[in-house]
Amino acid sequence: MSSDTSVVNHDDDDEEDDDGETFKQPLARLEKETLGESVEPLFPLHQISGDYQEFRAALRAAEVHRVWIERTFQKRECIQIIPSKDASRCSCGQLVTQHTAILPGAKEEGAPLVQLEVQTTTERWSPLKHTQTSPTDAYGVIEFQGGGHINKAMYIRVSNDSKPDSLLHLMVKDWQLELPTLLISVHGGLQNFDLPPKLKQVFGKGLIKAAVTTGAWIFTGGVSTGVIRHVGDALKDHSSKSRGKVCAIGIAPWGIIENKEDLIGRDVTRSYQTMSNPLSKLSVLNSSHSHFILSDNGTTGKYGAEVRLRRQLEKHIALQKINTRLGQGVPVVCLILEGGPNVISIVLESLKEDPPVPVVICDGSGRASDIISFAHRYCAEDGLVSDSVKDQLLVTIQKTFNYSRSQAQQIFLMVMECMKKRALITVFRMGSEGQQDIEMSILTALLKGTNASASDQLSLALAWNRVDIARSQIFVYGHHWPPVRVGDRPKSPAAQRAGGGGGGGAGKGKARGKKGKGGKTKVEPPEETDPRKLELLSWVNSLEQAMMDALVLDRVDFVKLLIENGVNIHHFLTIPRLEELYNTKLGPANTLHFVVRDVKKGNLPPDYQITLIDIGLVLEFLMGGAYRCKYTRKSFRALYSNLYGLKRPKALKLLGMEDDEPRSKGKGKKNKKKEEEVDIDVDDPELSRFQYPFHELMVWAVLLKRQKMALFLWQRGEEAMAKALVACKLYKAMAHESSQSELVDDIYQDLENNSKEFGQLAYELLDQSYKHDEQVAMKLLTYELKNWSNSTCLKLAVAAKHSEFIAHTCSQLLLTDMWMGCLRMGKSNSLKVILGIVFPPFILLMDFRLGEEASFNSSKENEDTKNKDDDNKSSKDTVSNVDTTSKKGDEEENQKKHRRRVPIGRQIYEFYNTPFTKFWFNTARTRFIFEMQNTEMSSSLFHHQHINRTCGIMYMVYLMLYNYIILVKMERWPSLQEWIVISYIITLGMEKVRQILMSEPGKLKQKINVWLEDYWNITDLAAISVFLLGLLLRLQNEPYMGRGRVIYCVDIIFWYIRVLDIFGVNKYLGPYVMMIGKMMVDMLYFVVIMLVVLLSFGIARQAILHPDEKPTWRLARNIFYMPYWMIYGEVFADSIDRKTRVHSKTQSTNSPDLSSPLSSPSAYPNTRGYRRLTVSCQSSPILILCPDLSSLLCPHPP
Incomplete structure (x- = not known):
């Protein structure tokens, strides 16, 4: 149920529009008349604090609201005594001796009450003639006393002729009630009666369940008598068991309420006793209701003042719309329990309403309900009954109501009128079959x-x-x-959203257009008949x-x-409908609007309509990396512009511009020249539909944080594992964005939990697939997903950082298989590969997996070669297979035969093409690219997977040469060893540029951003840049050559750090490398805290010991350096006392010669400080996490 549902007045459209704007105008006018010019602040507004201004604004709003209520709603009081049959009472019900009122024409405020005189007239008393209206004086909150706990309810005293639209506006705007989806109007006996315990229990539970599950309002008489008492008992049982409160509104006559004087007061909270007086004819309000509308027609002790007001209010509510989408009016149902003759008339009036109100009768509750139920059971379809049934009904009516034969005949006729619309009457008979x-x-x-x-x-x-x-x-x-x-x-x-429709996916009309070069015009199909x-x-x-x-x-x-x-979801989901779903305001709170705002990089207007182009940008932003959404591709944007742009020319389908496949080298211009314009029918509904509608709907549900809907849609459609991983990544990215913004923590936690749930589903699906069929599970991991930017499940798991998924046995076996290539896995793989590199003939003794045993990372050329070899040697393989199966040789003999079947050239090629071999041999940092080809599907299984690994043997050779050139004396021109190092680094830089240009993203900026996401790429960039800077200085004359040498020396630190990348491959060293890397990040927060202490002590120390220091950059350095070295035990004792300071005039032979032009006086202490800080950050957590090591290093004394 939407809280923004409008209240519509269908009785008088000039008074209120759909949004209640006409009420805002009188409120504003009242504020100006009552407060705006008469109340001025004591100080100018700019001198008043913000809290006070807010408090004053709240007071003004409350005062304006109070004035609006008192001007809109009235009360009625009798102003003329018309004697009744009881001479001591007026016809209004009040005692003559207590009949006082304010004279007509007098102002209410301060006017005295005058005792009225008895009028000798035969005129019949009428509320319109003998009462006067005045602003209501009773509204606020009731606190019911006398129960186990205090119940509160809103109430207001109104005239019986109050406008229903004003009452509904009060309930929705002031009482903050949501419009109901169902209105249950309960009628029955006014006098107390007993129900069978079973029927009372069933009635109470069913009524509350209907109200709770549908969001209904319950209308009752409000007082604690008769049927209302049973409804109150049901409401009390529900409130004691559940926190949810049912909206029960009591519409009661003001004149029959006991202790109504306690309720008089404007916008007040009044205590009300629910204990009734047995001798009084008045009734107390039922404490289980949530709201009360007290109808006043000037009478006292008489029912009926609420009948007209209640009927009009029910009619007005029935004209309201359930919500802005469905367009259905609020349905009203009349529920009858017991009752007297007036209840039968209420049933007849309900059935004669336009539209008629259906009636539910509780059989077995007594009196009127049983009579109507009996007639409904035995009457025919046309509403007539037999003579015997008629006589039985007349006798029952006479006995039930103690009526005469003529009175019973009138009641019988009313019952028969009701039976004419027996289809609208539903009888509930407890215990009947079905x-x-x-x-x-x-x-x-x-x-x-x-x-x-x-x-x-x-x-x-x-x-x-x-x-x-x-x-x-x-x-x-x-x-x-x-x-x-x-x-x-x-x-x-836009038109779809304006019209409130569900999209235009079902159109049949075809626009005329040309097709091909023939200029033929399509003929519109005839209308369906x-x-x-x-x-x-x-x-x-x-x-x-x-x-x-x-x-x-x-x-x-x-x-x-x-x-x-x-x-049919394929027929249902269209572009307009999907955009309407993204722009809906209903449903749970979500962060989509904030993410769109961040992607658009600007504030969005309140009425901004999200397009699929925006959703594409959001998906690329959340998925990260090189992910490319189809909503942002040129083909979709061109189609979208032609279908839904301001002008609708014939759409051009650009062949060759489908960005699904990576562009081949040098063919971009040729493809543009070969673009072919094909006329397509822009009115064809198939163009606005989707190939995988469940994919689109699941992404919509995830972005709008509708987890249950997303889980349901995930179960439908194709590629369940990929969808689960995508949902996991999207939820995780949105959780990160919500944590960065000023959103409540609950949203972040919900998004995290949703991400974990989808991640668990992906893991369980992989586990079940692996248990069922290992090969199929591996193919699922490496299958190229056209609808998900040509990614694979394994790549999506890496993007989502789903460690459990990657650590699964299936994923690990696949990665190992790709890492080893065509080499058969066994013991001492590293030793065999090194021997093969050092002694190439050893390659011929290795085992290879070819044919059906070939690994997933066989390149396309290898597959083609293998197919050719199989074709040329098919007969030989067949004979060999027959011989092999016929003989029972051991495995070694079979392996020897297998090795003999593999050509020598093929063995050498596969050995050097294996990633494991490249790791140990390559002279540059290897990009481990898994580009697998499945011969059966003829599609690549793995896209470019950037698992960068450092080279092995040749990298060590490079480091040794680098060590040599910086340890020995540097000559004026580079030596051969230095030229080798220079060429290595320059070619490595060229390889990095190639990697950037050949990466997946389309734009150069995005290519660079994706490339920089890898930490080791950043390290390479820094190392290469620093070395080229040093090379530029090294080739110059002194003193620049010395500075270049110092840069050489500093740059080698980066190259040694990259050795950790080699350790990452090892199953023993790799976890430690990852652990220490994460520790370093966490220790940065400790360093920030340490800097505060260093700064405070360093400034005080520098100011005390050096009061005459001049402003130089060395001063800023000394503030940090001296306190920093003191952490490691260097106390600088000679500089503590200025009087006894001793300067050493001799220099140790072991100290570095910083006066040499090839050295730097500041590089050595800088690098030394960096090393100490790094070692401290690494060693401290290790000593904490490894208590055994701590005990060895720091043994306890005996």
Whole structure:
């Protein structure tokens, strides 16, 4: 139920519009008249604090609201005594001796009460003639006393002729009630009566369940007598068991309320005693109600003042719309329990309403209910009864109401009038065969009693969120759906949203257009005239509209029911409908608007309509990396612009501009030249539909944080594992964004939990697939997903940082298989590969996996070569296979034969093409690219997977040469060893540029951003840049050559740090590298705290010891350096006391010669400080986490 539902006045459209704007104008006018010019602040507004201004604004709003209530709602008081049959009482019900009133024309404030005189007249007393109205003086909050706990309820005293639109506005705007989806009006006996315990229990539970599950309002008489007492007992039982409060509104006559004087007061909170006086004819209010409307017609001790007001208010509520989408009016049902003759008249009036109000009768409750129930059971379809039944009814009426024969005859005629519309009457008989509870009777009575179409009935069930009603009452065999309007052509998203429709996916009209070069014009198909096809078309459109409502209202059970009953999601989901779903304001709170604002990099207007182009940018932003959404591709943008732009020319389908596949080298310009313009029909509804609609809907549900809907849609459609990983990544990214923004923690936690749930689903699916078939599971991991930016499940898991998924046995075996290539895995793999590199003939002794045993990372050329070899040697392989199966040789003999079957050239090629070999041999940092080809699917299984690994042997050779050139004396021109190092680094830089240009993203900026996401790429960039800077200085004359040498020396630190990347491959060292890397990040927070201490001590120390220091950069350095070295035990004792300071005039032979032009006086202490800080950050957590190591380093004394 939406809280922004408008209140519509259908009785007088000039007084109030859909949004209640006419009420805002008198409120503003009242504020100006009462407060605006008469109340001035003591100080100018700019001198008043913000809190005081807010407090004063709240006071002004409360005062304006109070004035509006008193000017809108009135009370009535008798101003003329008209004697009744009892001479001591006026016809209004008051005692003559206590009859006082304010004289007409006198002002209410301060006017005295005057004793009225008895009028000798034969005129009949009338509320319109003998009462006067004045502003209401009783409204606020009631606190009921006398119970176990205090109940509170809102109340107001109004005149019996108050306008229903004003009352509804009061309830919605002031009492903050949401418009109901159902109105249950309870009628029955006014006098106390007893119900059978079983019937009372069933009645109470069914009534509360109907109200809670549908969001209904319950209208009663409000006082604690008769049927209202039983309703109050049911409400009390519910409030004691559940925190949810049912909206029960009591509409009672002001004159019959006991202790009503306690309620007089304007905008007050009044205590009210619920203990009634047994001798009084008045009644107390029922404490279980939440709101009271006290109707005043000037009488005292008489019922009936509320009848007209209650009927008009019920009619006005029935004209309101359930919500802005469904367009259904609020259904009203009349519930009858027991009752007297007046209840029969109420039933007849309800059935004669336009539209009629369905009635539910509780059989067995007594009196009027039993009479109507008996007549309903034995009357015919036309409402007539037999003579025997008639006589029996007349006798029953006489005995029940103690009436005469003529009076009973009148009641009988009223009952027969009711039976003429027996279809609108539903009788609940407890214990009868096939009879459900009273809740189902109420809801089914509304469905069959309103005579609504099936689509309207489905809308009601949607509003109530009762899928059981829809399943049992609407979707039945042989049900015929009525015709509805069918859109002829797809509308633009803006037009769809303005019209409130569900999108234009069902259009049939075709625009005239040319096709090909022949200039032939399409002929529009004739309009459909077949009644059966028209009925089927209307049925389909009704279901699709219901599906749209169910998605918007987040009704998962209804979506499932509609799919089961014939809704074709491929036909249903169109571009306008999907955009309407993204722009819905209903449903749970989500962060989509904030993410769109961040992506658009600017504030969005309040009425901004999100487009699919925006959603594409959001998906790329959340998925990160090189992910490319199809909504942002040129083909989709061109189609979107042509279909829904301001102008609708014939769309151009650009062949060769589909950005799904990576562009080949040097063919971009050729493709642009070969673009072919093909005319397509822009009015073809198939263009606005999607190939994988469940994918689009699941992404929509995830972005709008509708977890239950997302889980349901995940179960439908294709690629369940990929969808689960995408949802996991999207939720995790949105959780990160919410943590960075000023959102509540609950949203972050909900998003994190949703991400974990989808991650667990992906893991379980992989586990079940692996247990069922290992090969199929590996293919699932490496299958290229066209709809997800050509990614793979393994790549999506890496993007989502799903460590459990990657650590699964299936994923690890696949990665190992790709890492080893065509080499057969065994013991001492590293040793065998090194021996093969050092001694190439050893390659011939290795085992290779070819044919069916080939690994997943066989390149396309290898597959082609293998196929050719298999074709050329098919006969030989067949004979060999027969011989092998016929002989029972051992495995070694089979392996020897297998090695003999593999060509020597193929063995050498596969050995050097294996990633494991490249790791140990390559002279540059290797990009481990898994580009697998599946010969059966003829599609690549793994896309460019950037698992960067450092080279092995050749990298060590490079480091040794680098060590040599910086340790020995540097000559004027580079030596051979230095030229080798220079060429290595320059070629490595060229390789990095190639990696950036050949990466997946389309734009250069995005290529660079994706490349920089890897930490080791940043390290390489820094190392290469620093070395090139040093090379530029090194080639110059002194003193620049010395500075270049110092840069060489500092740069080698980066290259040694990259050795950790080699350790990352090792199963023993790799975890330690990862652990220490994370520790370093966490220790940065400790360093920030340490800097505060260093700064405070360093400034004080520098100021005390060096009061005459001049402003230099060395001063800023000394503030940090001296205190920093003191952490490691260097106390600088010679500089503590200025008088005894001793300067050493001799220099140790072991100290570095900083006066040399090839050295730097500041580089050595800088690097030394960095090393100490790094070692401290690494060693401290290790000593904490490894107590055994700590005990070895720091043994306890014996």
